[in-house]
Amino acid sequence: MQTxxxxxxxxxxxxxxxxxxxxxxxxxxxxxxxxSESLVKHLHSKGVDAELWKFPDRQTAIGQMINAYLQxxxxxxxAAVHLLFSANRWEKRDAMLAALSAGRTLVVDxxxxxxxxxxxxxxxxxxxxxxxxxxxSNLPAPDATIFLSITPEAAAKRGGxxxxxxxKEEMQKGVARKFEQLKDATWHSVDASMSVEAVEAEVRRIxxxxxxxxxxxxxxxxxxx
Ligand code: DGP
Numbered sequence: 145m146q147t148x149x150x151x152x153x154x155x156x157x158x159x160x161x162x163x164x165x166x167x168x169x170x171x172x173x174x175x176x177x178x179x180s181e182s183l184v185k186h187l188h189s190k191g192v193d194a195e196l197w198k199f200p201d202r203q204t205a206i207g208q209m210i211n212a213y214l215q216x217x218x219x220x221x222x223a224a225v226h227l228l229f230s231a232n233r234w235e236k237r238d239a240m241l242a243a244l245s246a247g248r249t250l251v252v253d254x255x256x257x258x259x260x261x262x263x264x265x266x267x268x269x270x271x272x273x274x275x276x277x278x279x280x281s282n283l284p285a286p287d288a289t290i291f292l293s294i295t296p297e298a299a300a301k302r303g304g305x306x307x308x309x310x311x312k313e314e315m316q317k318g319v320a321r322k323f324e325q326l327k328d329a330t331w332h333s334v335d336a337s338m339s340v341e342a343v344e345a346e347v348r349r350i351x352x353x354x355x356x357x358x359x360x361x362x363x364x365x366x367x368x369x
Contacts, residue, residue: 161361163193163249164354165240165284167330169257169323170292171316172306173299174336175343179292180253182340183347187249192355194249197240199233199258206232214308222271226263230279233259240284244364249355256280256367257289257326262310265318273325277368285330285365288354290347292336296320330365 166183168176180196187194202211206228212218213225220228233256243250260276296316305311310319327333334346 161247162358162364163244163247164288164351164358165244165250165252165286165364166351166354167252167255167257167286167289168292169254169289170336171294171296171299171319171323172308172311173302174292174294175340176253176292178340179290179343179347180251182344183351184251186344186348187251187351192249193247194251195243196251196253197236198253199236199255200229201232201236204232204235206235214310216307216309222263222266222268226259226271226276227279229259229263230256233280233283237283241364244284249358251351252286255286256283257323260326261319261322264322265315267318273322281366281368283367285367287330287358287362287365288332288350289328289330290350291323291327291331291333292343293333294336298337 168180170176180198184194184196200210200214201207209218209220210225210228210232213220213228240250256277259280260273263271263276264273296313299305299316300313305313305316310316332346332350334343334350336343338346
């Protein structure tokens with residue numbers, strides 16, 4: 145199967161066989177929003193069918209429960225809220241796979257790596273990284289993960305953290321340590337303390353390579369199996 149897909153990819157037009165899944169991860173205030181929006185604009189300018197997705201998706205019923213939790217309006221058990229974040233990704237799985245196979249590139253702002261890093265950083269007994277990763281196993285995996293790296297101190301100076309639950313320097317330090325442990329073959333760490341333009345250039349280089357690998361027939365991968 146893979147061989148015939150690869151042959152099709154090599155012989156047909158410039159439209160990729162499938163879209164690429166390009167993920168942005170990082171601590172709060174690392175510049176993900178600016179960079180993910182800029183990348184989508186850039187891809188559109190090159191005629192690439194691309195869409196920006198964001199997790200948590202606060203529009204769904206599950207997303208609204210997550211939103212209330214993040215805003216401190218509700219208290220939820222740490223394991224239960226972890227599973228809600230994961231469910232919020234699972235409820236998008238089919239749509240995600242359908243978009244990718246229709247040739248649409250997805251630029252995604254946060255995903256399962258945030259899921260594992262933020263919960264594991266709480267240090268709740270029993271909720272270690274392995275436990276945190278388990279519910280997201282078998283979700284589509286990114287083709288490239290762009291990790292915007294910035295120290296929690298530098299992030300805090302960027303206009304300060306907001307008022308949401310995790311936007312505190314101590315928590316962000318723990319999250320940064322957990323992200324370190326989650327690095328995998330898709331991972332590209334980009335120094336987010338550079339100028340917006342310099343980060344954009346790096347991001348575009350990584351995204352172009354991911355698109356090329358999908359054009360060359362790279363199949364969709366799945367997380368953490
Ligand atoms: P954002 O909308 O990107 O600012 O994300 C909201 C906050 O939720 C942010 O502090 C990161 C955190 N977060 C994102 N995804 C997850 C997740 O899956 N699990 C947990 N525990 N936290 C998450």
